[in-house]
Amino acid sequence: MHEEHEEITDVVADDVAEREFERFVDAMDLDVEPAGMDEEDRRDFASQRRVFLRAVKAGRLTVDEKGQPVYQPKTGEPLTFREPDGAGLMEMDRAKEGKDVKKAYHLLGAMTQTGPKRFANMKNRDLKVCQAILAFFLGG
Amino acid sequence: MRTTLVRRGADERLPPDQQTGRQRHVLPVVYREMMLQICADYHSLPDPLSLTMSQIRFFYDGLRPTLQKHTDPNSKPRTPRVPKPRRR
Numbered sequence: 611m612h613e614e615h616e617e618i619t620d621v622v623a624d625d626v627a628e629r630e631f632e633r634f635v636d637a638m639d640l641d642v643e644p645a646g647m648d649e650e651d652r653r654d655f656a657s658q659r660r661v662f663l664r665a666v667k668a669g670r671l672t673v674d675e676k677g678q679p680v681y682q683p684k685t686g687e688p689l690t691f692r693e694p695d696g697a698g699l700m701e702m703d704r705a706k707e708g709k710d711v712k713k714a715y716h717l718l719g720a721m722t723q724t725g726p727k728r729f730a731n732m733k734n735r736d737l738k739v740c741q742a743i744l745a746f747f748l749g750g
Numbered sequence: 751m752r753t754t755l756v757r758r759g760a761d762e763r764l765p766p767d768q769q770t771g772r773q774r775h776v777l778p779v780v781y782r783e784m785m786l787q788i789c790a791d792y793h794s795l796p797d798p799l800s801l802t803m804s805q806i807r808f809f810y811d812g813l814r815p816t817l818q819k820h821t822d823p824n825s826k827p828r829t830p831r832v833p834k835p836r837r838r
Binding site for chain 2: 638639641646647651693694695696697699700702703708713717747748749750
């Protein structure tokens with residue numbers, strides 16, 4: 611399988627990216643204290659955080675004034691990730707029990723006010739970042 | 751998922767399904783229960799569909815002490831008060 615690779619040059623400094631991450635976590639009231647995590651949670655969290663920071667450093671992900679992540683995928687409009695609400699959580703029920711990927715797409719669609727299709731058709735490079743953002747909420 | 755639910759008088763994580771081993775303490779299950787609980791217990795709430803996850807947690811956390819008290823297996827069941835017969 612051929613996948614396009616492009617040179618990634620950082621446009622945002624490390625410490626700025628870290629601050630953006632902290633701002634996102636604070637605004638969304640996410641519990642990211644390692645003390646409350648088991649070994650597996652800690653590993654997953656570290657990997658999601660890495661994906662988040664890499665996207666910020668590459669300039670593809672920003673955090674707006676409300677603390678919401680705004681991601682610019684390779685194609686299409688930018689996606690603003692709002693904190694999931696009751697309606698978004700109920701959207702997940704549209705997918706059958708056990709269909710976890712579909713449930714995730716429904717929730718992502720509700721969070722970004724787009725729809726699950728947007729994520730079902732997304733390239734892996736972009737989907738990885740969106741899933742990392744979602745994972746912070748799923749783990750909280 | 752680190753947010754806990756109240757079970758048997760304490761904050762607990764749901765155990766995995768005994769038959770399939772599938773994790774049950776996941777966001778849809780936990781937040782569905784929290785949302786239904788706050789809808790049942792608060793006299794008035796903002797539109798539940800518009801409540802954010804942190805707001806759902808806020809309202810549920812307010813119910814924790816009461817839920818813990820009422821689900822505690824060691825607590826004595828309250829005997830209903832029998833009304834005194836009225837004098838005629």
